[in-house]
Amino acid sequence: MKAVIMAGGKGTRLRPLTLNTPKPMVPLLNRPCMAYIIDLLKRHDIHQIAVTLQYLPDSVRDHFGDGSEYGVQLVYFEEDSPLGTAGSVKNAEGFLDETFIVVSGDALTDFNLRKAIEYHKSKQALATMVLTQVDSPLEYGVVMTESDGRVSRFLEKPSWSEVFSDTVNTGIYVLEPSIFNWIPEGSPYDFSLDLFPALLQKEERLFGYTASGYWSDIGNLTQYRQSQFDMLDRRVSVNLAATEVMPGIYLESDVKLPARIHLNGPAYIASGCKLHFGSSIGPYTVLGEGNTVHSSTKLERTIMWNGNYIGEHCEMQDSLLMNRIIVGSGAQLDEGCVIGSGCTIGAKASIRSNVRLWPNKTVPTNTTVHDSLIWSNEASKPLFTSRGIVGVPNVDIHPERAGKLGAAYGYTLPSEATVIVANCSHAYSSLLKDSFVSGLRSIGVHVIDIGICADEVTRHAVRNRSAHGAVHIKIQLDHQHAPQAVLSWMDGQGWPIAKSAERKIENAYFQEDYVRCHAEAVGSWRQDAYAVNQYLAALAKELDWSTARTSSLAYVLQLAPSVDLDLVQRFSAAVGGRRLIIQDSAFDAESLAALIQQTHSDVGIYVGDDLQLQMVTRSGSILSDDGLMHLIAYALERTGVPAVLGVPASFSIGIEGERIGRTLRFVRTKESLRSVMEATAGVPFCPLSHRLYAIGLLLQLFADESNTVEDLLHKLPESYTAKEIVPCGWHEKGILMRKVMEWVRSDGQQVELLDGIRISGDDGTVLIMPDADEPLFQIFAHANSSIGAERLAHDYASRLFQSHQTLRK
Structure with a gap:
């Protein structure tokens, strides 16, 4: 049996650990991660191993050599340019002339590989994915299998609404040599993104084996720490290079312990470490080779690599130090710190929580560092929600953060890109926009500022001006809840940006690896005051309000506080009819119905935050989302324009594929607004993202029809x-x-x-x-x-x- 260890990973999310170290070489309890994978293969009598290399290949090759010190034979296959996971294994095709197993060199596991191989052979499979179950599957490929083990569905890095299982792909595969017929030569090709979807489509013998045991892909710094804590707790069956001298205390050779020291396990101390009198080594501390810790220094849940010097009276809690770092006496490192190799931290300096220092930085004596020097990781959860980036103004979302977000976004765009920016009428949104624009321009991105307007106007403007994207910033006010700042991203089509674009922005933001341009190359800025007028003109072009202006139609519009009152007033003036417009925070069907009756109006429409629309009749009945969509579709069909309307998955099953008349049909989509807008075709505006267009269609319908609003509602399908x-x-x-x-x-x-x-x-x-x-x-x-x-x-x-x-x- 032969194996392939994929050892070309950059480990971007582990930076700065992987700036000068490939991810397979990152140490776990003083041994490279890949060493544990070699041990695992050897334990299962697999001794002939191909190793694929790409990022910093000499680091792997120099350490492991031909593998003889590990009792195996290693043959290296280096990529000149990235070929993807499957493409890199294709490089070793000449070596792999029998059933073989592929394992990532940057994961930690104790799976029984023999059982996986036996399962693969018993199923006569072309490919078998080794699976496991995890708490949060968002960063993995989620897999569903039939009762016989055949893979029936596979989705890489899903959103929560797409998650259908907690069973995920571990990146361990058992494959037949004939698999190479499916992988192109010399071009990037990925197991998860390319090969497995192709096998599924052709109904090839692709199986999934759910393994028991421990597995971690060590995908981020939290997992890197936790994997070593799990090793100390013996939750994973691996060989340690140290002896357990007392319960939970693991020492390698040549460790100098003083007569008096506080040792609280579990802890790991590698060879050549020198611990001074009165130092304290707390639980889950890992010391690599040659570290010196002076007296009265307290370490807890702290991981050090090699050759660090820690002065006396220091305190470190849940910190991570790389190589050759000098920490002066009395310094304090708070929870979550990451210190790059070669840094010097002066006496009595303080490094606050979650700060990262880029390699070779110096922190002067008596200095407090609140923010990362070059590198930071402010949050473990994603930045983006389904609504964009949301937080409390001047607490979660403040000008400094807005500037960083602008720079991170700009870094993901093409050179000389142009971005539309806009904000609501709240003064703080303007402050955030100014900082955001500064961040964009510092990267070299050109900015068109369309001023105060609604997000619907911004969607229209980004298409009209052929910009690469847009960001709308607003402050949502609600008397019952804290105000919220909402930053909404749009692509060049005016659609919410794709998940892949969100990930790029998040990576650039958290890692701060965006490069600012030269001062002479900063992006330009110009104002554009015509976006609102152009939007209203576009609506007027697509809607016929001649009947509404002369009819007896009367209506009430109730607006949430953050809705653009001026835009709605100008729009309704163009529509005509008798109208009452009020701005209030809460939607109350009874109050709105009372207003309709008091003003002898025909209908009331509530325009809320986040594209919410509610319609209320004079009797106080609230039209359901399904009913409102049918009514809008009915109004659109009367225009005679052939169209397709995307409908979110949560709507009634009765409208899937349903036609309204001869020109309009529904298509069910995912719940996200982007999916709805992508599926909508044949109309100038998507009714679910352009509320004024939807309202205009409804008012046009009510004015044209001889029936009352209630009569129209009776014509709708029951739902x-x-x-x-x-x-x-x-x-x-x-x-x-x-x-x-x-x-x-x-x-x-x-x-x-x-x-x-x-x-x-x-x-x-x-x-x-x-x-x-x-x-x-x-x-x-x-x-x-x-x-x-x-x-x-x-x-x-x-x-x-x-x-x-x-x-x-």
């Missing part, structure tokens, strides 16, 4: 929806989705996995969806009656709740 919410932990979402899939299989129900899990039956449909922004599940039920929908939602919510309670026990 009954109920919704339930089930709270859960973030880490429990994946396993609960797997439990739901197990119900579906055992019950033999029809299922759709477009977004969340949609279950269809004779009594209706249920959509079970993990929320993208909160630790909870949303359950949408659709049935032929309100009672039926409520019963369905309640039944599935109860079932999910019971599974959640069982999981916690």
